[in-house]
Amino acid sequence: MQLSSSLKVLSVGLIFLLIVTLSALYAVERKGRLLAELERDNVTKQRDSLLLTIVEQKERIESFNTLGIKNSEQLTAAKKEIDRLNDRLRSSSDRLLVKAECPVSMSSSTSSGGMEHESPARLSSSAREDYIHLRQMMAEVNQQVIYLQDYIKTQCLR
Template sequence: MNIYLTAPLIVTVLALGWAADHYHSKAIAWRTTARQSQQLAKRQATTITDMTQRQQQLTALDKTHTEALSAAESENDALRRQLAAGTRRMYVHAKCPVSGTGTTTAASGLVNGAAVELATDSRRNILDIRAGIIRDREKLKYLQDYVRTQCLK
């Protein structure tokens, strides 16, 4: 009679042991998966935060250089208007070549070191060149700041 009671008891204990081991293994696998998911979520959150900070830095950098370029172009345009209105003049400090006799060229009527006013076309060309230099300088400053703040991190 003892055998009839012990056999089902042993079977029940073995079944419970197998079930406990099975669910324990599943719980460990789920815990591992949860930890990996948590680590991935943290990395993604860090990446998003970094991207947001970089975007804000780039926006500030862009704003700064756009304002500087706009101010420089406004200054150049004001100079262009002043020259067109005649309230300002553009002179070139020039030295005339000396002829073989040791005197200045008589045809030019200029003395070495005299100031010469530029023609309208020349003024316009110089201002166009100046505007190009201003744009190129600002672009170069922007790119240098970009490399310094974004690429060298």
């Protein structure tokens, strides 16, 4: 009987040892699984954040390209209008009116005070070219300012 009782104690001890060992292994495995899940969640959040950043960057690039195209078209249209104005001024189909005062000529003092020999004031060809050049520069600067304002509104203030 003594042997049977010792065998029972040994069996219970082995079962207890087996249960403790399995519990410890389960705890270690559970901790490893929780750490792996936490790492997976962090990697998923990083991935989602990077994907969102990529989408936002693509949208910004598209917006930037659209802005550049729009302003380029507007500048081209302004330059074409200035070129048409220049052509009309050169062909004398249009005249450029400038507020100016022409001094009265004293050479014909016998005239009745009228300005019968006077011609209207006109720009010289170099002044006309300077005027056209200034108009072009103004159009370019105006478009650059509009472009930069749009750029700041759409790209920087998001």
